[in-house]
Amino acid sequence: MIHTQRLDELRGADDARYGGKSASLGELLRAGIPVPPGFGLSATAFEEFLTESGLAHRVAAALRGLGPGDVEGLARASHVIAEAMRSAPVPGAVRAEVAEQYALLGPGDDSPAVAVRSSALGEDSAEATFAGQQDTYLWVQGADDICSAVRDCWASLYNTEAITYRARLGGGAAAHPAMGVTVQVMVDAAVSGVMFTCNPVTGDPSMVAVNASWGLGLAVVGGEVTPDDYLVSKVTGEIVREHIHDKEIQYVPAPGRRGTVQVPVDAGRRTAPCLGSQQLAALVELSRRVERHFGSHQDVEWAIDHTGELYVLQSRPVTALPKREAKTAPTSAMALVMQKFGAG
């Protein structure tokens, strides 16, 4: 295989080719953390796509001469490129690898549903976050549909926000971007959400902050519901704070299990807490393992399926912790006591 790799074979250093998402999932799998199986597409697949279809030239031509202030021009270019990409075939070599990897994913299920997500490369991660390149296609089935979704992920590199952002960075709109893609078996989530391995508001490292809502994680990640909000002590497992909210909607697999659909939550479950103490304990335990493995605070997307199994869907470093007042580090215990009495 040239362009793809099973997730459990990837390591952190592979993010230069496979992108941060695939690489970090590989790391999690290595640490024995439950992550749904899947594979990553390397940036070379995208390059092959650009070269083989002759798109590289057309892209360059569409972007030539556009400055960051040319709003209309950039929008038009974005549209042209997207159209061109969607009509270009995924290279045969890539398509064959995807089909082969996909076949390995579903023993007993010949066409398991997968999630297809963009996996931004190394230092582009921050940019990707900024430019909204968080393209995710859920409940995708069959190698053909996966290839289409992969192509859509690639196309997102040229959405208006992304090219404007690159133009503004000074490399010019034509600067050559790259991207990996992550393909991962779907978790049919009963409950899902995100958690931080610290309190993102106060920065307290002894807390795990959990947001949870019914159904697939889309509702929480996309901010479409106010999720249940828990603050749990890592040290004792005590729930330090708990706010149960009215969760009006949830996302579930669409009929035929292709794509997703938003449905209202049953009246009885809307204001019911979606996590019990055992599930919270499992999440806290999991967050500690993830944090220990990466050695830094993590923002973890998780899901619990209908059989109660807990999975990590992705994990990335917490970048924007509150800046605490730049207190000089305490020199000694006694100096602090003196300060307390106003004698410091």
Add this chain to the structure above:
Amino acid sequence: MSSTATQTGSFPSPYEVPTPEGCEGWEEMYPYYALFDERRRESDEKRFWFWNSMHFPTPHPAFDVICIDSPYQAVGSWQNRVFAVPPAMGIDYRVVNGYIYISGNPVTDPEKIAERAGYFQRRAGYYYENWSELYGKWKTKMEALIAELNALVVPGLPEYEPDEVAFSEDRNTAFYEVLDAYGRVLRLGDLMWQHHFEFLLLGYGAYATFAELCKNNLPDIPDQHIAQMVAGIDVLLFRPDAELRRLARLALDTGVDGAFVQGRTPAEIEAELSQTDAGRAWLAELEKVKDPWFNMATGDGLTHYYRSWLDDPSIPYASIVGHVAALRAGEQVVRPTEEIERERDRLAQEYGALLADEVRGPWQDLLALSRTVFPYVEEHKFYCDYWFLTRWWNKVREFGALLAGHGFLEDGEDIFHLSRHEVSTALDELVLTWATGGLPLGPKHWPPIVARRKELLERLSEWTPPPALGVEPEEVTDPMTIMLWGVTTERVREWARQQDGGSELSGAAASPGTIEGLARVVRTVSEIADVRDGEILVCGSTSPAWAPIFTKIKGTVTDVGGVMSHAAIVCREYGLPAVVGTGRATAQIRTGQMIRVDGSAGVVTLLE
């Protein structure tokens, strides 16, 4: 609340608190300097005063004013004149309708603060460095003081002096001995208070510093985890109850547990025990335990109402009866010290590991310092507030008996309705007329005064004091106010907000968990017996002597106290939800009312 609220009097003016009906003239029970006097109005009205219900939960008897004066003389001496805590002098008190309000005196001049800092650093530094050695000496000093108090004889006034007075050199007559003994009793009390505060401020300060460092670096850490990391395992204060548990076990092991029937008086239980060898052996064991462990007071209040287990054995016996029943039911009544210790060390290790490298060192040092000072913080209560003080009140009672014996009082207990200076005056007249054989006026003079004051105290006890008076401070900065009483800026805001009532009280989240149940408001220790199984205790504050109650109740709410208060510590041990320092729970909650206690959030909700 409007934005100008910080500067307006958000609490009632101390000068506008109405006197309850029939209590006119209550002021005459107290010294002139203890009142909100017009001549000091300009200054007093601008200050923030809060009701010290932790130490003075009931209208204060005249004699017991000594237990306001002495402690505040002592705490001010150490804080202001010895250690010179830079921003805080001592604490002033005033009496309103018999209740004690206090207010700290801040130091605001930056130059003065800097000057004091020099004194503080040298002197406090010396104490911290030599803590264990100094505390060892302190214990010896306290034990000697208690021994002296016990040895002090209150002389009688005989018809004729004994022969020694006439025939030997070194002798005094009874008039001198009585006056000398009374003076000595008062001085011993002052000495105890002096010792009481020698370490307290520094002990609380070290702990508070540790707590603050925790909060700065672990902003969401529950207060009780901080307390758990510091709290002593083998603390003296747990010994009395541990001894009761041991005695209960012994009763079962030697087959005399049949005597411990609920509802029996101590005398009835002892009568049955004394009929068998095993029973007598148990009673002998009890005798061994009594000194010093039965020198527990029945409450934390600094008044003569609080007796010791020695004075009132019904409390320890009730506890033993409860422990026997629990043991029979197969429950474990021994305090799981090993488990507590393991958890304490685990918490310290886990939190330590979460800290940034540059913080960890000082944090560990502070934890160690807090653990060094903490035995004093907990144990001084046993030595001073319980052991010494209950015996000291009894010594005063002996003077009461002397005065009653000569008709100056109708009952010895009435002595507590005269100020210590009035008692001195009464004793002066007593020994004078004893000496001259003249007709004393005391028997006509004192009883009506006592009668009126008894009536006043009873009426005043119906009145509910507001938690605070005067001006709401922008910020509470006095370290003692915060550390000892848990009166923080937030707490005061809360009090101000709750002035208009409402169905929610908030306080410190002292012991996690949520429970609903019927409230039992317990204002004084004499009402402990009324508490029924499964009720939620609502009280001013608790003390170790309340131990038996915690096996009955489902949760606790107090008016005063922080997460280190007795109620908080015990509730955490027993796994009972607790909210402490609500300011007005006893005023706002009625016995029998359905309430919800959320000990994790620090909120009490009145459900009806």
